[in-house]
Amino acid sequence: MDSNGSLFSFGGFYETQKVESENLKDRVTGFGKSWAELLVDLYRGCRDIVQQSLVTDDCYIVRKFGQPVAKVSGKLRFLNEYLPEDRDPVIAWPVVLFVSFVTLVALNVNSSRGSSVIQKIQVHPPSASLLLLPGGRLIAYHERGVPADKARHTVISPHAFLSSRLSGGIPGVRELLLEEFQIRLLTYDLPGFGESDPYPARTLNSSAYDIVHLANSLGVSGKFWLMGFSSANLHVLGALRYIPDRVAGVAMFAPMINPYDPSMTKEEMSKTWANWGRKRRLMFFFSKRLPSFLSYFYGRSFLSGSHSKIEELVSTSLGEKDKAVIEEKSFQEHWRRNVEESVRQGSAEPFIEEARLLVSDWGFSIADLMLRKQCQGKGILSWLKSIYRQPECKLTGFGGPIHIWQGLDDQVVPPSMAEYVGRILPQAVLHNLPNEGHFSYFFFCDECQREILLTLFGNPGGSLQQQLR
Numbered sequence: 001m002d003s004n005g006s007l008f009s010f011g012g013f014y015e016t017q018k019v020e021s022e023n024l025k026d027r028v029t030g031f032g033k034s035w036a037e038l039l040v041d042l043y044r045g046c047r048d049i050v051q052q053s054l055v056t057d058d059c060y061i062v063r064k065f066g067q068p069v070a071k072v073s074g075k076l077r078f079l080n081e082y083l084p085e086d087r088d089p090v091i092a093w094p095v096v097l098f099v100s101f102v103t104l105v106a107l108n109v110n111s112s113r114g115s116s117v118i119q120k121i122q123v124h125p126p127s128a129s130l131l132l133l134p135g136g137r138l139i140a141y142h143e144r145g146v147p148a149d150k151a152r153h154t155v156i157s158p159h160a161f162l163s164s165r166l167s168g169g170i171p172g173v174r175e176l177l178l179e180e181f182q183i184r185l186l187t188y189d190l191p192g193f194g195e196s197d198p199y200p201a202r203t204l205n206s207s208a209y210d211i212v213h214l215a216n217s218l219g220v221s222g223k224f225w226l227m228g229f230s231s232a233n234l235h236v237l238g239a240l241r242y243i244p245d246r247v248a249g250v251a252m253f254a255p256m257i258n259p260y261d262p263s264m265t266k267e268e269m270s271k272t273w274a275n276w277g278r279k280r281r282l283m284f285f286f287s288k289r290l291p292s293f294l295s296y297f298y299g300r301s302f303l304s305g306s307h308s309k310i311e312e313l314v315s316t317s318l319g320e321k322d323k324a325v326i327e328e329k330s331f332q333e334h335w336r337r338n339v340e341e342s343v344r345q346g347s348a349e350p351f352i353e354e355a356r357l358l359v360s361d362w363g364f365s366i367a368d369l370m371l372r373k374q375c376q377g378k379g380i381l382s383w384l385k386s387i388y389r390q391p392e393c394k395l396t397g398f399g400g401p402i403h404i405w406q407g408l409d410d411q412v413v414p415p416s417m418a419e420y421v422g423r424i425l426p427q428a429v430l431h432n433l434p435n436e437g438h439f440s441y442f443f444f445c446d447e448c449q450r451e452i453l454l455t456l457f458g459n460p461g462g463s464l465q466q467q468l469r
Contacts, residue, residue, distance in 0.1 A: 119307045122340050128165065128195040133213050140165060140195035141188040141214060145178035152182035153248075153457055154224040156211055158235040159187065160256075161354055162302060162313060164194040164341035169227055170452075171334055172444035181453050181460045188214055190235075192350025194341045200353060204238030204362055211235075212243050223248035225456070229442060230413055231256040234358055240398045241364045249401040251456055253442045254413040255421055258359055259284055263367065264420055271416035280315040287355040294355060295348040302343055303351075307336055314438075319409035322437030330444050366424045371399040402428040403455060407436030431455075 128140035142165040145151070157169030165187040178185060188210075192198035199206065215224055225248050228236035233255035239247060259272050273281065286293045301308050310326050311318055318326070325331055375393040402425060406418035415432070422430040433441050441448050453460075 119336065121305050121307065121343060123344070124337075124340065126195055128189065130195065131214060131217050133210065137191070137197040137199055138195075139188055139191075139197070139210060139214060141186060141218075142166065142168070143218075144168060144173075144175065144185040144187075145183045148184060148219045150182060151184035154184045154186065154215070154220050154222075155227050156186045156188075156215060156220075156224050157227040157229075158190060158207070158211070158232045159193070159338075159342075160228075160230040160232040161351070162342050163232075163338045165189045166194075166338055166341050167229075167334075170449055171229075171442065172330065173449050174446065177446070177449060177453065181457055183453070183457075186214065186218065186220075189341075190350070190354065192345060192347065192353070194344055198345070198347070198350055200349065202353065202357075204235065204357070204364075205242050207235045208239040208242035211239055212246060215246065225249050225251065227251045227253075228255070229253045230438070231354070231358060233257070237366065237369065238362070240369045241362075244369075244398040244400075247398065247400060249456065250398075250403065251452065252402070252404045252418075252421075254406055254410055254438055255404060255418055256358070256413045257366070257417050257421065258362070259417075260288060260359055261366075261420075263365055263424065268416050268420050272414045272420075275316075275411060275414060277316055283315055283355075284359060288359040291352050291356045294352050298348045298351055302339055303346065303348055307339065310335065313339075314412050316411050319407075319411050319437035319440075321407075321409065321435060321440035322411070325437075325440045325443060328444065331439070334444070366421060368396075369398050370425055371395060371397040371427070399427070401456075403431065404428055405431045405433060405441065405452070407433045407438060407441055409435055410438045412438040 128142065130138045130140055133139055148154075155169060157167075159165060159167045167187060169185045169187045173185075189196035190207075191202050191210075211226075223246055226236045226239055228234075228251075230253070233252045234257070236250055236252060236255075237257075240250065259269075264272070276284075283294070283297065286297070301313060326335070372395070373393050374396045404418050404421060406413075406415050408415050418430060418432075422428045442452075
């Protein structure tokens with residue numbers, strides 16, 4: 001080494017490079033700040049120019065588009081209720097739109113760099129039995145359990161959102177258990193789901209009569225039980241309203257009802273919305289106010305061609321037991337197959353119809369399902385007739401057994417919904433399940449499913465008369 005030392009010289013070079021790097025960083029930061037200030041000044045200048053020259057009463061643009069814009073802004077004024085009180089909508093909404101745009105761009109970038117382990121949606125060969133309805137539509141169905149001539153109980157089960165006839169009514173139930181209780185279990189695809197034809201004009205009334213036509217065509221001449229999980233209970237309640245004479249009894253699991261139901265008390269409404277995050281609230285908002293926007297969100301999740309995480313699909317986090325259940329291989333296989341079957345037709349419309357149906361006016365209230373005596377006629381004429389003879393009265397509503405199972409740690413369907421149904425329908429028996437979630441009690445639990453069937457149908461070894469009693 002010389003007197004200067006090569007190592008010493010290298011250190012000096014390193015320090016020089018470090019200083020230059022820091023100077024460059026400062027310059028870039030200062031340059032960015034300067035540009036930001038220039039852009040803000042430019043925005044303010046352009047805004048002043050537009051306000052002074054273009055946004056005037058005699059301006060062509062205002063005369064041409066002023067009235068239509070005013071009408072649209074008047075209709076959308078309700079959105080201002082979602083802004084903080086101290087925010088000016090004129091400033092706040094452009095910021096919201098800009099942030100939303102940046103977020104969507106970021107989501108696009110992230111999704112394009114997604115992990116290679118994401119599984120693709122598989123298209124399976126058709127496998128359903130098909131039935132022609134009176135209106136000319138085809139409905140796909142699946143049959144399990146014992147044949148019709150050996151059935152002691154017939155159970156018909158519509159499926160929940162993002163599911164299909166392959167859910168089997170009771171997910172994971174063993175054939176031996178169905179045979180032991182002599183149950184004939186019928187499931188079917190809702191319109192536009194799986195292999196059933198779409199029906200854009202469907203209502204809860206048409207849904208109830210789809211069930212009747214299915215039962216009649218498959219030789220179910222008497223009464224049958226209905227079983228629903230989550231949002232499938234929308235169709236169960238519709239059947240209780242429109243075809244109560246055909247229903248022997250009802251089993252509902254985590255019943256999802258209209259979260260905007262005006263019959264809820266303030267406390268019930270508050271409990272219902274309390275644990276839902278922003279995304280889930282937003283999805284309900286779009287379902288009610290702007291349902292056409294849902295196609296964008298659906299196209300980025302279950303209609304994207306790839307499987308998504310369950311928590312992303314239900315737009316909320318899950319409880320501890322549910323998190324353990326969804327990791328099981330049997331559950332994942334069942335879930336993926338049902339999702340693949342539900343999106344078979346590749347259209348967002350059936351899902352939008354289902355979401356809109358949940359939050360719309362059903363044409364009846366849950367209170368209408370309560371068994372009551374209804375006498376015909378009102379007014380003076382009816383009063384005069386009642387002097388000479390008894391008024392003509394008939395029973396309306398549903399008088400059969402109703403059982404509700406609800407996990408108290410359910411983050412998808414708040415327990416307050418089951419409590420509300422139980423309050424409105426006094427004959428309903430509410431089975432609260434401590435520490436259970438949305439899936440944990442009903443899915444792939446042999447012991448739980450046996451307990452459910454014992455509650456509904458009694459001892460399988462007993463006589464038919466004993467079970468009916």
